[in-house]
Amino acid sequence: MARLLTSGDIRALSRGLGITPTKKWGQNFVVDANTVRRIAAAAKLDADDVVMEVGPGLGSLTLALIEIARKVIAVEIDPKLALALPTTVAHRAPEEHERLVVVETDAARIDPAQLPEPPTALVANLPYNVAVPVVLHALEHFPTLRKGLVMVQAEVGDRLTAQPGSKIYGAPSVKMAWYAKAKRAGSVSANVFWPVPNVASALVAFERIESPDANRVEVFGAVDAAFGQRRKMLRQSLKAWAGEDVDAVLDRSGIEPTRRGESLDIAEFIALADAKEALGGTSRT
Missing domain, CATH: 1.10.8.100 (rRNA adenine dimethylase, C-terminal domain)
Known part of the structure; x- marks a missing residue:
C-alpha cells in the first residue's frame, strides 16, 4: 500500500524542489490523507480503469489512485512537478509505481495522441481558474471517459450541476448536460489545502451519457x-x-x-x- 503524503511531507518536497505554489497555475496542494482517501473512494474506480489525473502536483491524490486503478496518467503543466512525480511515487508506492505515466502538457489543450492509451476516468483536483474548460475539453476529446470525479471551487460545482430555472444555471450547466449526468458529491474544507484557498471547494461526480443525435x-x-x-x-x-x-x-x-x-x-x-x-x-x- 502506498504511503500517502502528510502536510510535513508536502512542505519538505516543495522546499527540496524549490517550489512555491503559484496562483498562475492555481496550485493548492491537498495535505490531508483522509481527504485524499475520501476522494479516491468517491471516484468509484475499478481495477481496470485508466485514470487521467489533471494537475497531480506533488502526488497527494496520485498515490491514492495508483492503489486502485490499472494505470494513472498524470497530466502536469509545471515542468518541475512533472519531473519529480515519478520519483515520489516510486519511493512511496514501490509496488505500484510502474502504473504511473506522466505527461507534461496543458490539460486544457491536450490531445488523445499525447496519451499512451485512452483514459476511462477523470479524477482531479482542478485549478479553480480553468476547471470548466478542462472538464469540457476532456469530455469532448476523450470519448472513452466513462466517469469522473473532480474537485473544484464550490461555485463552479454548483454551475456544472445546476438545473434550468436557477440563477446559477448557465452555459457550463448545459454543456455538461450534453456529455454527462453530473451531481455534487460532497464538500471539501479549505483547511486541507496548502496554501489555504479563500474559497470553498466541492466534489462533482459525473457519468457519461450517450451522445445526443444533434449538431x-x-x-x-x-x-x-x-x-x-x-x-x-x-x-x-x-x-x-x-x-x-x-x-x-x-x-x-x-x-x-x-x-x-x-x-x-x-x-x-x-x-x-x-x-x-x-x-x-x-x-x-
Whole structure:
C-alpha cells in the first residue's frame, strides 16, 4: 500500500524542489490523507480503469489512485512537478509505481495522441481558474471517459450541476448536460489545502451519457448566444446565432420567443439547433 503524503511531507518536497505554489497555475496542494482517501473512494474506480489525473502536483491524490486503478496518467503543466512525480511515487508506492505515466502538457489543450492509451476516468483536483474548460475539453476529446470525479471551487460545482430555472444555471450547466449526468458529491474544507484557498471547494461526480443525435457545434452556439445576453428574451439573444431566421427557428422548435436562456434545458437547445439546421442546411459536426 502506498504511503500517502502528510502536510510535513508536502512542505519538505516543495522546499527540496524549490517550489512555491503559484496562483498562475492555481496550485493548492491537498495535505490531508483522509481527504485524499475520501476522494479516491468517491471516484468509484475499478481495477481496470485508466485514470487521467489533471494537475497531480506533488502526488497527494496520485498515490491514492495508483492503489486502485490499472494505470494513472498524470497530466502536469509545471515542468518541475512533472519531473519529480515519478520519483515520489516510486519511493512511496514501490509496488505500484510502474502504473504511473506522466505527461507534461496543458490539460486544457491536450490531445488523445499525447496519451499512451485512452483514459476511462477523470479524477482531479482542478485549478479553480480553468476547471470548466478542462472538464469540457476532456469530455469532448476523450470519448472513452466513462466517469469522473473532480474537485473544484464550490461555485463552479454548483454551475456544472445546476438545473434550468436557477440563477446559477448557465452555459457550463448545459454543456455538461450534453456529455454527462453530473451531481455534487460532497464538500471539501479549505483547511486541507496548502496554501489555504479563500474559497470553498466541492466534489462533482459525473457519468457519461450517450451522445445526443444533434449538431454539437450548433447546440453550443445557441447556448453561448442565449447566455451571452441572458437577461434578454430569446428573440433578441439568439440573433447573433440564428440571424434573420431567428423567428423561424424559434417557431419551428416550438419555443416561445419571450423565454430566456436560463429556462431552457439541453433538449430544447437541441431543438433549436435542429430547427436551424432544417431551415439553413448547416452541416453536422
